[in-house]
Amino acid sequence: MSNVVSALQHASFVDGIADVREMGLRGMITLRGDLSDKKLIKAVKAIAGAMPEQRMIAVKGEAGAAWMSPDELLLMVPHGDALSTVKSLNASLKGTHFLAANVSDARAVFEVSGPCAREVMAKLAPVDFAPVAFEMGMFRRTRMAQVPAAFWMSGENSFTIVCFRSVGEYMFDLLSVAAQNGSEVNAL
Template structure:
């Protein structure tokens, strides 16, 4: 039997905290509370276990081990208590998938209209997988795709279908 183009697995132990604030005003406080430098536009910063991703001009997403989410949420809320800001644990609203292997990019290219091939190593891209809103960033050996938990089964099916043996893109 032919081998799949990529290994698809759901990640169940991630915590995710959405941060909405004036990043110019509150950036230093966010960076200190999150323990990571603020990322540039369309980028992520990481320490290996935590990722801080730029989602829009006033929005960041902190991705970390789920066991650390409550403490990080409290630290961010405290750091931003004097700012007009929203800090929200969205862990239960999101589903995350690993797409690993040499052809991981090909799997995503079949589903996403974005030019993921030109995404920098520390890039984060908001796009769609088929018709489902998602965010994608690189990790060693592949990518992570996040989307709404309400469409997790749909996303899993899309990814698994795009990774089927023999479904590689036509090289022409």
């Protein structure tokens, strides 16, 4: 059996206005169904501690649930727990209309951190990153340059970005260029 490795095996760019890091393996589960169903809400709360509201993320320790669409959540757990979490969801949601799929190995996860993290993100995504417009707990699913991505603030000066693994290197390069020294807005 082969060893599971992350998209870029913890690549990092730390010589710019913000740090960019590939975060390694993370368990991710697409959960589709009626988000108002009591059984589904109970199952999500057992994993993430809370059911996320629209365009929000709920986080409990290493687990989380992010709102992706009116009938879809992205559940995040430690990578080694993804298969057992899907199995648990299948058991607890039996009899309801739902889909729980382990998509862990199809995704790449990055972090952009530092005092200029908002600036780096604003260069790539059509989102208002002003502190009053994008706060902790908010979650967006959009495009960053030419690729679909989702992101949230994981700390006061940090963002976590999720994209398809197949474009992981492209995303890392985008983030690194946007974070390079001399790329500050109003640097002249």
